[in-house]
Amino acid sequence: xxxxxxxxxxxxxxxxxxxxxxxxxxxxxxxxxxxxxxxxxxxxxxxxxxxxxxxxxxxxxxxxxxxxxxxxxxxxxxxxxxxxxxxxxxx
Numbered sequence: 001x002x003x004x005x006x007x008x009x010x011x012x013x014x015x016x017x018x019x020x021x022x023x024x025x026x027x028x029x030x031x032x033x034x035x036x037x038x039x040x041x042x043x044x045x046x047x048x049x050x051x052x053x054x055x056x057x058x059x060x061x062x063x064x065x066x067x068x069x070x071x072x073x074x075x076x077x078x079x080x081x082x083x084x085x086x087x088x089x090x091x
Contacts, residue, residue, distance in 0.1 A: 005050050012043050031081040038074035041067050 019026060019039070026032055045067030052060035 002053070005046070005053070009046050009050055012046050015039070016043070030085050031078050034074055034078040034081065038071045038078060041074060042071035045071060 019036070026036070029035060045064045048060045048064040048067060052064060
C-alpha cells in the first residue's frame with residue numbers, strides 16, 4: 001500500500017461527496033447513468049489497487065486493470081452519447 005494510492009482513494013471519496021451533494025444536477029446530464037457507472041467502476045479499481053497491497057495480489061491486480069478498462073469504455077460511450085445528441089439537436 002503506497003501513499004499515492006491512499007491519497008487517490010481520499011480524493012475519490014471527495015468526488016463521491018460532490019456527486020451525492022450535486023445529484024439533482026448530475027441527473028440532468030445526458031446519459032448520466034453511464035457517467036456514474038464509469039465512476040463507480042473506476043472507484044472499484046482504486047479500491048482494488050489499495051486492497052492488492054494487503055491480499056490476493058494477482059487477482060486484485062487483474063480486477064483493477066479490468067475496472068480501468070471498463071471505466072474508460074463507459075466514459076467513451078458517455079462522451080459519444082453526449083456528442084451524438086448534441087449534433088442531432090443542432091440539425
